[in-house]
Amino acid sequence: MKKIDLTKFAKKINIRQLKVEDYDQLVELQELAFPGMPTWNPEQLKSQLDIFPEGQICIEYDGEIIASSNSLIVDFDLHEDYDSWQRISDNGYITNHNPEGDTLYGIEIMVHPDFRGMRLSRRLYDIRKQIARKYNLRSIVIGGRIPGYYKQKEKMTARDYVDKVISKELYDEVLTAQLSNGFVLKRIMPTYLKSDTESAGHATLLEWPNLDYVPKQVKRYVTSKKVRICVVQYQMRSLKSFKEFATQCEYFVDVASGYKSDFILFPEIFTLQLLSYLPNERPGIAVRTLADLTPKYLDLFNKLSIKHNINIIGGSHYTREDDDIYNIAYLFRRDGSIEKQYKIHITPNERKWWGVKPGDKIEVFDTDRGKINIQICYDIEFPELSRIADQKGAELIFVPFCTDERYGYLRVRYCAQARCIENGVYAAIAGNVGNLPFVENMDIQYAQSGIYTPSDFQFSRDAIAAECTPNIETVIIHDIDMELVKRHRFSGSTLNWKDRRSDLYEVVLKK
Numbered sequence: 218m219k220k221i222d223l224t225k226f227a228k229k230i231n232i233r234q235l236k237v238e239d240y241d242q243l244v245e246l247q248e249l250a251f252p253g254m255p256t257w258n259p260e261q262l263k264s265q266l267d268i269f270p271e272g273q274i275c276i277e278y279d280g281e282i283i284a285s286s287n288s289l290i291v292d293f294d295l296h297e298d299y300d301s302w303q304r305i306s307d308n309g310y311i312t313n314h315n316p317e318g319d320t321l322y323g324i325e326i327m328v329h330p331d332f333r334g335m336r337l338s339r340r341l342y343d344i345r346k347q348i349a350r351k352y353n354l355r356s357i358v359i360g361g362r363i364p365g366y367y368k369q370k371e372k373m374t375a376r377d378y379v380d381k382v383i384s385k386e387l388y389d390e391v392l393t394a395q396l397s398n399g400f401v402l403k404r405i406m407p408t409y410l411k412s413d414t415e416s417a418g419h420a421t422l423l424e425w426p427n428l429d430y431v432p433k434q435v436k437r438y439v440t441s442k443k444v445r446i447c448v449v450q451y452q453m454r455s456l457k458s459f460k461e462f463a464t465q466c467e468y469f470v471d472v473a474s475g476y477k478s479d480f481i482l483f484p485e486i487f488t489l490q491l492l493s494y495l496p497n498e499r500p501g502i503a504v505r506t507l508a509d510l511t512p513k514y515l516d517l518f519n520k521l522s523i524k525h526n527i528n529i530i531g532g533s534h535y536t537r538e539d540d541d542i543y544n545i546a547y548l549f550r551r552d553g554s555i556e557k558q559y560k561i562h563i564t565p566n567e568r569k570w571w572g573v574k575p576g577d578k579i580e581v582f583d584t585d586r587g588k589i590n591i592q593i594c595y596d597i598e599f600p601e602l603s604r605i606a607d608q609k610g611a612e613l614i615f616v617p618f619c620t621d622e623r624y625g626y627l628r629v630r631y632c633a634q635a636r637c638i639e640n641g642v643y644a645a646i647a648g649n650v651g652n653l654p655f656v657e658n659m660d661i662q663y664a665q666s667g668i669y670t671p672s673d674f675q676f677s678r679d680a681i682a683a684e685c686t687p688n689i690e691t692v693i694i695h696d697i698d699m700e701l702v703k704r705h706r707f708s709g710s711t712l713n714w715k716d717r718r719s720d721l722y723e724v725v726l727k728k
Contacts, residue, residue, distance in 0.1 A: 220538040223555045226515040228279055230523055230553040232340060235273040235285065237263055242282045243275070250327035254412050261309040265289075268314045272321070274344055276337055278553075283329040286341040288348070289313070293320035293358060302360055302410045302420070321349045323359040333390070336474070336526040342398045342425075349427045357425040360406060364415035365389040375405055375419040392421060400425045442699040444586045444613070447473035447481040448683075450666040451532075452651035452690035453659065455493040459510065462491055463517050469692065474525035476694050479586045482647040483532035484664070485594045485619040486544065488514060492656045500657050504571040508537035515547065515555065522549035528584055532617045532647070533560065533593050541574045546591045546617055548582055556582050560593040561602065570658045579726065581609040587699050594618035597644070598628055603636040604724045607714070612699055616646040622663050634669045634680060641706040641714050643682070643697050644669045650688050663688060668695050673709045675701055 235243070240262055247256040265273050265287060272288040289311040306324040307313045323345060328337050349357050365387065366378050373381075381387040383396065396402075400423035409420030449469045456462050466483070473481040488507065495506055511534065518531040529549040536545045544560035544567065559576020567573040579602055581590050590606035590613070597603070597616045606614065616633055620626040626648065633644040648664025667684035670676035683695035706714045 221511055221515070221536065223515065223557065226512070226519050227555045228519060228523065228553045229277075230551070231277040232274060232344065232552070233277065234270050235262070235266060235275050237266060239275065239282060243285060246282055246285065246327060246329055249330055251413075253414065257309065264310040264312065268311050271348060274341065276340060278332065283332045284337040284341060285325070285327055286323065286345065287325045288321055288323045288345060290318040290352065290354065291315055291320050291322050292318040293322070293356070305360065319355040321345055321352075321354050321357045323357060335524050338394050339398060339526055342395075346425065346427075349425075350429050353429075353431055354427055355430045356427055357400075358403075359395065359400065359423050360409050360420040361395050361400075361423050362391045362410075362413055362416045363389050363419055363421060364391055364413075366417055366419065367415045370417050375407065375417065379405060379421060395421075395423055398425070442587070443696045444480070444699055445476070445478045445694065445696050446645050446668055447476065447478040447692055447694045448645050448647045448666045448668060448685070449473075449481065449483050450647065450664055450685045450689070450691050450693075451484050451487050451649050453487065453490050453649050453653045453662055454651060455653065455655070456490055457494050459491065459513055462488075466517065467521055470521045470525050470527060470529065472692060473694065474527045478527055478694055480528045480530065480584075480589075480615070480645075482530045482615050482645050483617060484647045484649045484666075485533045485546075485617040486535065487532045487619070487649055488534045489656060489659050490653055492659075493653055497655070500570045501572050503657070504535050504542055505537060508535050508542060511536050518547065518549045519553065519555060522551050523553050526551050528586070530591060530615045530617065535571065535573070542572055543576060544573050544593055545576075546593050546615075548584075548589075548591065550584060552585075556580065558591040558593070560596060562595045562599055564595050566658065579605050579609070581606055581611045587612050589613045589615060591615045591617070594620070594629060597636060597646075598632045600632075600636065600639060601724045603640050603642070605726050607640040607642060608724075612642055612702055613697070614642055614644045616644060618646055618648045618664070620648060620663055621661050626663050626665060630665070630667070630669075634672075637669050637671050637680065639713050641671050641702050641709070643702060650690060666693065668693065668697065670697070671702065671705055671709065673705060673711075675705055675709075 244256045269289050274286050275282045276284040292315050326341050369378050382389045382392050403422045403424050406420045411418045518529050522529045528551050531547045533544050533546040536543050546558045548556040558580045561576050563573050563575045581588050588610045590611035618629045633646050637644050645668045647666045649662040650664050652661045653659040665687040668682040670680050670682050672680040683693045685691050685693050
């Protein structure tokens, strides 16, 4: 079997600024998202792009625009009493945009009906929050639709409807999403957009306060870059189908996404549980049968990363390339792109049972939350790999592992902690628990997954940021600060990275 072309499975999501050439697609999207309501005219879009291009963004999926957002900056004290969309946006032309203002005002967000439920609006709100922080704006304010109100308007007032949505007695596809994105209700505007019949002309005035806002520029900034990690301590179990495996994986991805994690890490070769429903064959044959499921595995995790807006390290999976078997960890970015890291050091066990071949390249991946490296289990026990990854800019090492007993687990855990101290990085490790009695060489598993740090005053006691209870199925979710490790390298109690005797020794990658 030839190497699998990952581009066949990658469905690229691209977030970018709108362009004048997007007008036809944008109008088509508006007609689908807001049927019966007026659409932008070409002059409005051109005016928005001329005045504040950074505030006009869209999301593309395979070249098609499936969501968009439009906004402007205002001095909200001058506009607070405005109770109509036409006045706050100057009829959509945003000529009242004020670069010296203190508030980002969102005038429209729309999502293609076929792509709702994929957290696209969250991505758009996150971009707006980035703009607010970049320009040191006090807040984001929006006039939000309440499209579910038309079903209830004969039974209750708009105020009662909004109260019930806030208390979760009712669901509104717009207001519920806005509240979940950190917006707070300020008041209800009864004549905001008369053409919005679903909302009966009403809108909610909502605000997201920018906690990083500094009223006076002479204030001192404290740099911080938080990244949220979910580590899955996964229980191996017998399965009846691939669908059952997919359901289990989506459960964990959904949990991590619900807590707004940036990354989720699964364990090494946890896909071997798929052998529990496949024909019972000799290990060398069975692993090739498992490798035939690689396309389904890639498709599953690619879809989950996009749907749940999270970067997934999909553990590792035995993959067949040119009739050889490799142990490969795949990174599924939330923008739909896919990368891979081959396991470089193969254990005696893997050679004996499955005939696994080693990879020969150390990858460092750029992500939306920083540069990361993936080392599969045994690889973390070789310090040279982490040194080279660090030289390439990695600040966070993910270690999917699979160990059958405590001694093996401790080798992985202690080496991961050592790599953190040596290189001034974070490490997250995730292992399997439980057993697969009818899958050869996977009888028992032992793990205590965790997130580790350098050992110094700035970090957690014992250099353990978070850790699972041993040998049960669970997750941990924890925030790490990427800026903290950068500062630690140059101001820590010891400076392991800086004080290396490169005049005596060095680590060099030959390929």
